[in-house]
Every structure is written in C-alpha cells, then in structure tokens.
Amino acid sequence: MNGKSEITEKYLGLYKDNINKISGISSAFINSFRAPAFEKFSELGIPTKKNEAYKYTNLNIFFDHDYENYFMPVPSDFIKAEEFRCDVTDLDAHGIVLLNGFYPTLNEKLRQLPSGVWIGSLNEAAVRFADIFEKHFGKYAKSETDGLIHLNTAMASDGVFVYIPEGVTLSKPVQVVNLVQSDEDMFNQHRNLIIAEKNSVFSIIICDHTLSPQKFLTNAVTEVFVGENAHFDIIRVQNEHNNACKITNTFIHQEKNSVTSSNNITLHGGLIRNSTYHHLGGEGAESYSYGLFLADKWQHIDNFVNMDHAFPNCTSNQLFKGVLDDMSTGAFNGRILVRPDAQGTLAYQKNNNILLTDDAKMDTKPQLEIFADDVKCSHGATIGQLDDDALFYLQSRGIDKREARLMLMFGFAHEVIQNIKIEPLRERMDNLVMQRLKGELSRCASCMVKCG
Amino acid sequence: MLIINNLKASIEGKSILKGISLEVKPGEIHAIMGPNGSGKSTLAAVLAGREFVEVTEGTVSYLGKNLLEMAAEDRAKEGIFLGFQYPIEIPGVSMVNFMKTAVNEHRKHKGLEPLSASDFLKMMRDKKELVEIDSKLANRSVNEGFSGGEKKKNEIFQMAMLEPKLAILDETDSGLDIDALRIVANGVNKLKRPDNSFIVITHYQRLLDYIIPDVVHVLYDGRIVKTAGKELAIELEEKGYDWIKKEVENNVIA
Numbered sequence: 001m002n003g004k005s006e007i008t009e010k011y012l013g014l015y016k017d018n019i020n021k022i023s024g025i026s027s028a029f030i031n032s033f034r035a036p037a038f039e040k041f042s043e044l045g046i047p048t049k050k051n052e053a054y055k056y057t058n059l060n061i062f063f064d065h066d067y068e069n070y071f072m073p074v075p076s077d078f079i080k081a082e083e084f085r086c087d088v089t090d091l092d093a094h095g096i097v098l099l100n101g102f103y104p105t106l107n108e109k110l111r112q113l114p115s116g117v118w119i120g121s122l123n124e125a126a127v128r129f130a131d132i133f134e135k136h137f138g139k140y141a142k143s144e145t146d147g148l149i150h151l152n153t154a155m156a157s158d159g160v161f162v163y164i165p166e167g168v169t170l171s172k173p174v175q176v177v178n179l180v181q182s183d184e185d186m187f188n189q190h191r192n193l194i195i196a197e198k199n200s201v202f203s204i205i206i207c208d209h210t211l212s213p214q215k216f217l218t219n220a221v222t223e224v225f226v227g228e229n230a231h232f233d234i235i236r237v238q239n240e241h242n243n244a245c246k247i248t249n250t251f252i253h254q255e256k257n258s259v260t261s262s263n264n265i266t267l268h269g270g271l272i273r274n275s276t277y278h279h280l281g282g283e284g285a286e287s288y289s290y291g292l293f294l295a296d297k298w299q300h301i302d303n304f305v306n307m308d309h310a311f312p313n314c315t316s317n318q319l320f321k322g323v324l325d326d327m328s329t330g331a332f333n334g335r336i337l338v339r340p341d342a343q344g345t346l347a348y349q350k351n352n353n354i355l356l357t358d359d360a361k362m363d364t365k366p367q368l369e370i371f372a373d374d375v376k377c378s379h380g381a382t383i384g385q386l387d388d389d390a391l392f393y394l395q396s397r398g399i400d401k402r403e404a405r406l407m408l409m410f411g412f413a414h415e416v417i418q419n420i421k422i423e424p425l426r427e428r429m430d431n432l433v434m435q436r437l438k439g440e441l442s443r444c445a446s447c448m449v450k451c452g
Numbered sequence: 453m454l455i456i457n458n459l460k461a462s463i464e465g466k467s468i469l470k471g472i473s474l475e476v477k478p479g480e481i482h483a484i485m486g487p488n489g490s491g492k493s494t495l496a497a498v499l500a501g502r503e504f505v506e507v508t509e510g511t512v513s514y515l516g517k518n519l520l521e522m523a524a525e526d527r528a529k530e531g532i533f534l535g536f537q538y539p540i541e542i543p544g545v546s547m548v549n550f551m552k553t554a555v556n557e558h559r560k561h562k563g564l565e566p567l568s569a570s571d572f573l574k575m576m577r578d579k580k581e582l583v584e585i586d587s588k589l590a591n592r593s594v595n596e597g598f599s600g601g602e603k604k605k606n607e608i609f610q611m612a613m614l615e616p617k618l619a620i621l622d623e624t625d626s627g628l629d630i631d632a633l634r635i636v637a638n639g640v641n642k643l644k645r646p647d648n649s650f651i652v653i654t655h656y657q658r659l660l661d662y663i664i665p666d667v668v669h670v671l672y673d674g675r676i677v678k679t680a681g682k683e684l685a686i687e688l689e690e691k692g693y694d695w696i697k698k699e700v701e702n703n704v705i706a
C-alpha cells in the first residue's frame with residue numbers, strides 16, 4: 001500500500017482502469033498532462049485533515065463512497081440539458097450548460113459571439129484553438145500540496161472554454177450552468193479555461209445546481225488568465241442539495257494593472273469547498289475576493305483563499321461571511337502571501353460569521369506570510385451572535401424582534417451581495433438570501449430536490 | 453401621559469436608578485440634566501424597553517397602561533420614541549428599507565394599509581426637508597459612516613417619520629454645530645402639538661434657548677434631586693453641579 005490511504009488507492013485504480021477511455025476523447029495536448037498529474041496525485045493523495053489547508057474539512061465521507069463514474073455523455077443527456085431554463089429570467093446572458101461536467105451539445109460545440117469572442121467546449125477548443133489553448137492550459141492550476149488539483153488534471157476531459165480577445169468588452173455576461181443529474185450516485189470532474197486578453201472587460205456567472213437527489217461528488221478546476229489592464233469578474237452561485245459535495249478550485253492569474261473580483265455565494269449544499277487562488281502576477285493589479293454562505297442542518301462550507309502578491313503595488317481585499325444555523329459547520333482560511341519583491345502592497349482581509357445556535361461551529365484562520373517591508377496589511381475575524389444593540393435599535397422603532405433579526409441577517413449578507421455588479425443577479429441573490437433566511441426554500445424553480 | 457413612581461433599576465446587580473418619580477402631562481416639555489453617570493440614559497433605556505436594565509421596584513404608567521410589561525417594539529408603536537445618545541450603525545440595512553418597515557409596522561398597529569412606494573418616498577422627502585437632512589444620507593445604510601452630527605440629525609429625522617406621542621431625546625444636541633442645533637430644535641418645535649410631550653436630556657442650557665422646557669429636573673446618583681422652571685438650567689450653566697451635590701449631601705446628613 002506504500003502508506004497511501006485506501007481511499008487514495010481507489011482513485012489510483014480508477015485512473016488506471018479508465019485512462020484509455022478518457023484519453024480517447026481528449027486532445028493530445030490535454031492528454032500530455034495526464035501522466036505527470038497522476039504521478040503528483042499518487043504522491044499527494046486525497047487531502048486529509050493533516051493537510052493544513054483541509055484542517056477543518058473531512059472529505060472522506062464523500063470520497064469513500066462508491067460512485068458511478070461519468071466519463072462521457074450519453075445522447076439522452078443532451079435533451080435534459082437543453083430543457084434546463086435558468087429562473088433568473090431578466091438576466092440577459094450568453095448561456096452555456098454543462099451536464100455532469102460535459103458540454104452537452106452535438107453540434108456547434110464552440111459558439112462565436114460578437115467581436116471574436118468564443119465560448120463552448122474545452123475539449124473542442126483544445127483542437128480548434130490550439131495556439132491560444134496551449135499558451136494557457138495547465139499554466140495556472142498548480143499546487144504542491146493539494147492532490148485534488150492533479151486528480152482533476154489527470155482525469156477531467158471537458159468543461160467550458162471562454163476566449164475574449166484583446167480590447168474587447170463583452171457587455172453581456174456569460175452564464176455557465178453546471179447541472180448534475182443522474183439515476184446513480186455519481187463522481188464527476190470538469191475543467192474550465194477562461195482567457196481574457198489585454199484590455200478586455202468581461203464577467204462570468206457560474207451556477208452550480210443538482211437536479212436529482214442522488215449522492216454526488218464534483219471536483220472542478222477553473223483556470224483564468226486576465227491580461228494586462230483587463231477587467232474580469234467571476235460570480236459563483238451554489239445551490240445544491242444536502243447529499244452533494246462540490247469542490248471548486250479556481251486559479252486566477254493576473255497581469256499588470258488588471259482588476260478582478262471573485263464572489264462565491266453558497267445558498268445551499270451538503271459539503272462545499274471553494275478554493276480560490278489569486279495570483280497578482282503584474283505590477284498594479286487589484287484583486288477582490290468575496291464569499292457568503294448560509295448553512296443549516298449538517299452542512300459544511302469551507303472557503304479557502306490564497307492571495308499571492310508576487311509584484312509591487314498590488315491591492316487585494318478579501319471579505320467572507322457566513323451565517324450558520326442548526327448544527328452546521330464552516331471554515332475560512334485566508335492566506336496572504338507577500339513575496340519579497342512586492343513592495344507597496346495593500347492587502348486586507350475580513351471574515352465575519354454569525355452563529356444562530358449553540359451547536360453551529362465556525363473555524364477561521366488567517367495566514368499571513370509577509371516577506372516585503374513596505375506593506376499595508378490588515379485582517380480581522382469575528383464569530384458571534386447578532387448585535388444586541390442593533391437589534392434593540394430596530395425594535396425601538398417598532399419593528400418586532402423576528403423581523404429585526406431578519407433585517408440584521410439580511411444586512412449582514414447584503415454586504416457581500418452588494419459587490420455583484422450585474423443588477424438582475426444582485427437582486428435575485430438578495431431575494432434568495434431573504435427566502436433562505438426566512439426558512440423558505442431558496443432553490444431555483446427548476447430544482448427538483450426538496451432539501452427542507 | 454407618563455407617570456413614573458419610585459422607579460428603581462439596576463444593571464448586572466448594580467443599582468443605578470434609586471427611586472425616581474416623575475409625571476409628564478400632554479403637551480409638556482421636560483428637561484433632564486445631571487452629571488455624567490448619574491443615570492439619565494439608563495432612565496431612557498428603561499422607558500424604551502431595553503432588557504438588560506432590570507427594574508427592581510416602582511411602576512411606570514403610560515397612557516394608562518403598564519409600560520414595563522410592554523415589549524420595546526410595542527412601546528414604539530404606542531408612540532414612545534427614543535433618540536439615542538449613541539445611534540447604532542447597521543451596515544447592509546438601508547435607511548429606506550428600515551424606515552419603510554418601521555412606518556408600516558406603525559400603520560399596521562393603527563389598522564392602516566401599508567403606504568404605497570410613492571407615498572412613502574414622498575413622506576421621506578417631506579420629512580427630510582423638515583429636518584434639513586442631506587438627501588444622500590437616506591440612501592445609505594443606517595448610520596453607517598455618518599458623522600456624529602449626521603447621526604443626531606438622523607434621529608430627529610426618524611422621529612419626524614414616526615410622529616411619536618412621547619419623544620425622549622438623549623443628548624441629541626451633543627456634537628452638533630450651531631446650525632445643526634437650530635435645525636434639531638426647529639424639528640422638535642415643528643413636531644410639538646398640544647397632545648404630545650418631550651423629555652429632553654441635555655448637558656447644555658444652549659438647547660433650552662430653542663426648546664423651552666416647562667420643567668427642568670436634575671438627576672444625580674440615580675435620584676431626581678431638584679425640579680424647577682427653566683431658570684434652573686441657567687443657574688446650572690453658571691454654577692455647575694457642585695452646589696447641588698453639596699445640598700444633597702447636607703440633606704442626607706440632616
């Protein structure tokens with residue numbers, strides 16, 4: 001067993017049994033990453049609590065389960081995907097649906113939008129846009145500690161590809177809907193690549209949904225390249241059932257003077273782990289990382305941020321909030337790394353959490369590693385109840401306690417939501433958060449699963 | 453309107469109010485003065501329904517009802533308003549949403565329909581003018597990042613929106629510039645009607661030049677130790693509290 005855990009062994013076996021099948025549907029370039037990634041994965045394994053970055057999150061319950069593995073879409077899947085409609089009806093976006101990690105369209109696997117923008121299947125793009133693709137794929141998703149990144153590289157074969165050429169402003173956002181649906185418990189992985197070239201402006205919304213009540217495990221990796229002076233926003237909305245585990249790993253590489261924001265809104269989900277890696281890879285870059293989660297029952301939500309200041313005069317700001325009810329648990333681990341050359345760094349971090357019961361539990365851990373001297377850096381974390389003074393202030397104006405509590409929780413959450421620039425989405429999030437806080441089900445209309 | 457009888461209250465077991473009796477009739481303005489820490493804000497907190505102050509003795513009747521049995525929100529809906537000495541910042545809750553909820557709760561209590569969005573905005577506009585509050589403040593989160601003076605004006609704005617029967621203003625004049633002081637005083641005077649009353653807590657006679665009190669009380673060490681007309685405020689401004697403290701001590705000895 002070479003000291004590897006049984007669970008890791010299982011995934012090593014899965015790779016060996018299926019690598020031919022997986023390679024058969026992928027480009028040679030993507031395939032060239034698989035063997036080295038597999039090596040790395042067999043060295044690192046599935047993260048356990050011994051891994052500092054997974055200290056508060058036990059993945060075993062999901063990785064130890066036997067799943068049907070999803071390596072290729074079947075024709076009936078295409079129909080399901082076409083039937084899906086997002087219920088944010090006034091959201092005007094270029095839509096893409098991924099079903100179980102695949103781009104489920106028979107024809108037109110890549111779509112051209114105005115100004116030379118392309119969106120569509122990763123697998124297809126690897127062949128059709130080999131030049132651009134090979135410049136970026138596999139360049140940003142790197143980890144010396146997290147085996148899951150390598151498991152994804154070794155085995156994922158499809159996902160979303162988005163290409164915004166130099167100088168282009170895409171006025172409508174791209175919306176990717178990740179659907180998971182199956183008659184069997186299922187493990188799937190997908191891989192996205194987003195390229196926003198120099199001076200481009202672009203935002204993407206990624207919605208994670210589960211459509212059937214089976215047990216699901218998803219391990220996704222997204223690589224983003226943000227060119228010089230480009231503006232890029234990514235908003236992730238997660239609304240999955242209690243029996244689903246979603247692991248997302250997002251790597252955002254920024255060039256000089258670029259500005260990016262990432263916003264992870266977790267409304268619902270069994271076990272969620274979002275790792276967001278920001279690489280400030282050029283002078284004067286700005287990076288904003290936001291997150292909000294609402295958890296109840298036995299849910300566990302873990303946000304990990306790695307803010308890597310590699311160049312001088314960059315700014316970063318992290319704001320993560322959680323509202324925990326029942327016996328739910330959460331974790332936040334925000335790392336700020338300021339490398340020796342990164343003089344003139346401004347780096348801020350805030351993590352605030354509200355525990356609504358005595359059984360709910362939150363772990364928060366800032367991790368500052370600062371190797372430059374001209375640095376302004378602050379961090380603060382709170383875990384507490386609703387503020388009594390604020391509650392009384394509202395009551396003293398005639399607002400009853402229940403309503404006052406709701407208003408405070410909503411206000412708490414809205415501080416994160418307000419950073420979403422796309423208005424219909426922001427309003428919809430405010431709405432869903434309010435419903436969720438009221439204890440009404442906040443699933444999108446299309447979700448069949450009743451978690452309440 | 454308000455009858456306080458031998459009210460005693462403590463915070464975390466420490467006795468703060470040591471037997472207060474006070475009657476406020478409709479249309480009256482009462483000023484309460486007194487040194488720091490004498491219990492003025494604690495009295496205001498008891499009247500507004502703050503739970504951490506424990507009433508140990510005495511009664512408070514408001515419009516014939518036992519005030520001490522009512523929840524804070526019900527007291528507000530029955531017409532009691534507290535202007536906070538230190539207004540609270542509530543990030544993420546907009547002034548508009550806050551006031552709309554509060555106004556409609558008051559209306560529901562009176563058996564009225566909620567205001568339409570346009571009627572509500574018109575009401576906001578009118579009241580903003582009345583208290584000369586910067587329009588932009590109303591679009592922000594409750595008190596968040598407001599200056600000290602803006603927070604105080606915002607209290608008067610909320611009072612104007614809710615039209616209370618009994619307003620307790622706890623040092624609303626502290627931290628105001630001369631213009632703001634005049635605006636706040638005007639706000640109070642415009643809201644003054646024969647059937648509503650004010651309790652104005654202040655350290656400065658200055659405010660009482662604008663808001664003419666019917667009665668001035670001095671609260672010292674949890675007791676009302678002196679009650680007189682508005683000339684008492686002028687005397688206090690000149691002489692400070694030492695002579696009153698001495699009087700009290702002599703009385704205790706005597």
Ligand SMILES: Nc1ncnc2c1ncn2[C@@H]1O[C@H](COP(=O)(O)OP(=O)(O)OP(=O)(O)O)[C@@H](O)[C@H]1O
Nearest residue numbers: 463464468486487488489490491492493494495537
């Ligand atoms: N939450 C609290 N916990 C403990 N003690 C308190 C609390 N609030 C007030 N006190 C104490 O009660 C006493 C009266 O305080 P209060 O705020 O009522 O005074 P005040 O007359 O309003 O003073 P000021 O003029 O400074 O506003 C003080 O000794 C104060 O320290």
Ligand SMILES: [Mg+2]
Nearest residue numbers: 492493494537
């Ligand atoms: Mg006071």
